[in-house]
Amino acid sequence: MIRIDRVTTKGGDAGQTSLGDGTRVRKDDARIAAIGAVDEANAAIGLLRLHCEGETDAMLARVQNDMFDLGADLCVPGEGGDRLRLTAAPTARLEAEIAAINAELPELRSFVLPGGTPAAAHAHMARTIVRRAERSVAALEGVNGELLRYLNRLSDLLFVLGRRLNGNGRDDVMWVPGANR
Numbered sequence: 001m002i003r004i005d006r007v008t009t010k011g012g013d014a015g016q017t018s019l020g021d022g023t024r025v026r027k028d029d030a031r032i033a034a035i036g037a038v039d040e041a042n043a044a045i046g047l048l049r050l051h052c053e054g055e056t057d058a059m060l061a062r063v064q065n066d067m068f069d070l071g072a073d074l075c076v077p078g079e080g081g082d083r084l085r086l087t088a089a090p091t092a093r094l095e096a097e098i099a100a101i102n103a104e105l106p107e108l109r110s111f112v113l114p115g116g117t118p119a120a121a122h123a124h125m126a127r128t129i130v131r132r133a134e135r136s137v138a139a140l141e142g143v144n145g146e147l148l149r150y151l152n153r154l155s156d157l158l159f160v161l162g163r164r165l166n167g168n169g170r171d172d173v174m175w176v177p178g179a180n181r
Contacts, residue, residue: 020075020083030139035074037133041154042067044126048158051119056161059097063154066090070151073144074137086146094153101160104168111175112159116166123162130155 011017016024017032025032042064049060072084114124134151137143163169 019077020072021077023077030136031074031077034133034136034140035071037129037136038067038071038074038151041126041129041133042071044122044129045158048119048122048126051117051122051165056164062090062093063157066150070147073147074140078142085144086150088146088149091146091150091153094150094157098153098157098160101157101164105160105163106169108169109174110177112163113173113175114162115173116162116171119165120162120171123158123165127155127158127162130158 012027015027017027018024019031045060045064045067049057049064052060066086069084069090070086073086076083114128115121130151134148134155137147137151163172166172
């Protein structure tokens with residue numbers, strides 16, 4: 001399916017790159033920025049995985065693969081055609097995983113500050129990067145609506161996962177409004 005013969009092509013040396021359909025665009029094009037934000041989010045999830053094991057690691061491995069599918073969808077503008085498109089199935093899987101994790105967590109009575117355990121801090125960092133990717137994709141016209149739904153659910157998953165990684169919420173760092181006045 002994918003064949004990469006060489007990494008250094010020199011095709012981008014003049015500040016342009018190719019989309020999946022062969023169209024050349026500037027490297028600061030909004031679509032390239034969105035693809036880059038998705039890639040950055042995927043890398044942050046890779047760092048989070050260093051702090052996870054078992055089913056949590058497997059779940060995040062599936063997410064990383066989904067993120068490549070999402071990037072493949074983004075790299076070819078327009079609708080239809082013979083290309084990989086993200087479907088509703090990965091988003092539904094995220095929703096089920098969010099519900100399962102959240103069912104084990106205590107109710108929140110304040111906002112959670114990013115932090116706690118190193119794993120939870122990485123989950124929160126990944127969450128904020130996913131939110132940036134979501135904003136970048138939202139700025140594009142004519143993209144598969146499932147991309148935004150997936151990124152929105154993914155940030156929710158990373159939030160509840162951060163709480164799970166904080167001892168199921170026991171080690172959450174809570175916001176105390178006006179605490180430092």
